[in-house]
Amino acid sequence: xxxxxxxxxxxxxxxxxxxxxxxxxxxxxxxxxxxxxxxxxxxxxxxxxxxxxxxxxxxxxxxxxxxxxxxxxxxxxxxxxxxxxxxxxxxxxxxxxxxxxxxxxxxxxxxxxxxxxxxxxxxxxxxxxxxxxxxxxxxxxxxxxxxxxxxxxxxxxxxxxxxxxxxxxxxxxxxxxxxxxxxxxxxxxxxxxxxxxxxxxxxxxxxxxxxxxxxxxxxxxxxxxxxxxxxxxxxxxxxxxxxxxxxxxxxxxxxxxxxxxxxxxxxxxxxxxxxxxxxxxxxxxxxxxxxxxxxxxxxxxxxxxxxx
Numbered sequence: 001x002x003x004x005x006x007x008x009x010x011x012x013x014x015x016x017x018x019x020x021x022x023x024x025x026x027x028x029x030x031x032x033x034x035x036x037x038x039x040x041x042x043x044x045x046x047x048x049x050x051x052x053x054x055x056x057x058x059x060x061x062x063x064x065x066x067x068x069x070x071x072x073x074x075x076x077x078x079x080x081x082x083x084x085x086x087x088x089x090x091x092x093x094x095x096x097x098x099x100x101x102x103x104x105x106x107x108x109x110x111x112x113x114x115x116x117x118x119x120x121x122x123x124x125x126x127x128x129x130x131x132x133x134x135x136x137x138x139x140x141x142x143x144x145x146x147x148x149x150x151x152x153x154x155x156x157x158x159x160x161x162x163x164x165x166x167x168x169x170x171x172x173x174x175x176x177x178x179x180x181x182x183x184x185x186x187x188x189x190x191x192x193x194x195x196x197x198x199x200x201x202x203x204x205x206x207x208x209x210x211x212x213x214x215x216x217x218x219x220x221x222x223x224x225x226x227x228x229x230x231x232x233x234x235x236x237x238x239x240x241x242x243x244x245x246x247x248x249x250x251x252x253x254x255x256x257x258x259x260x261x262x263x264x265x266x267x268x269x270x271x272x273x274x275x276x277x278x279x280x281x282x283x284x285x286x287x288x289x290x291x292x293x294x295x296x297x298x299x300x301x302x303x304x305x306x307x308x
Contacts, residue, residue: 013288020284021074021277025067028273034059035083035271057083057274070277079281080274084267089278093260099169100259103182103251104244106175110183111190111240116233118187119194123202124221134191141188146247150181150254167256178255182248186240193236197229204228231302238294242287 036053054060057080058069073080079089115137122134157177158166164176201207207224215223249261260279267276 009292013292016288017281017284021071021281022067024277024280025070028271028276029063029066031271033271035273038271039083053083057081074281079278082267082272082275084270084272084275089274092263092275093278093282096258096260096263099257100245100248100252100261102175103178103248103257103259104241106179107182107186107244107251108237108241110179111186111244112237114183115187115190116194119191120198122191123195123198126199131195134195137184138188138192141185146181146185146250147254149184150177150251153177153181154254169257174255174257178251178257181254182244182251185247186244190233190236190240194229194233197232198225201225201228228302231298234301235294235298238291238297241294242290245283245286245290247283 034054036057036059037050040050040053051060058066061069070080077090079093081087082089082092085092118130118134118137121128122131125131154166154177157163164173166177168174202225204224207220207228210220210224247261248259249265251257252259252262253265260282264276264279264283266272267279
């Protein structure tokens, strides 16, 4: 990325985050019921105390004023206070993030190793069993819901074979099944795109010329095919990295793991506006940053994808 392009990218990033913030703010307010009344009135709190807490969180003000105040808090780096936990949202996310990061990194490794190797093997050996396996993985990862894959993994490897624990955390064995479940959701897409990118690169004219000149297959693969296919795969990996970081909610819930995703589920169920908005804002930010990093990496690998 050229230095002159950085302000434009930052402006695009800011607008994307503003759109996400606005959409999440409106969707959370569209949910039926009031979070404070649901938590306090049902617990038997007097109406005066309910109104006191509604004023504390600004819920007694108009929607427009709430939105302006929320944007002002975001500009100061303040995500607000959780209604459910009555603690700062940034603190709660910071406490849960290490678990989510560990799961996302392990799942990314599964997607990269399994999807990348099968995609490459399928492209280099079209029609072989590995090629069919890569196609099957691509179709299966798109067709099977993550929660269903997780339940199958628990039934097979925890309840059946008793190899790995079904829930909790504390050791690497607790991470295996969640990482496989989440990683398989991306491995098929990585395998599919890697296969197509390698096939397109292998059929390009300059590769055919290099092959006709007698360049060894190994050198041809590394120097020309993989180099040309790399920008496409790197861009996809950036998308998948953002998806894995932002999409852990189902996996963390199925395996009862701590994490930002499970925190988001609890926030939505209890209508905890500040916490839900903070979690989604955090997910959108990580997704956008992962895409920006992959764009820079792809442009570095192939100058042709750089914008004029």
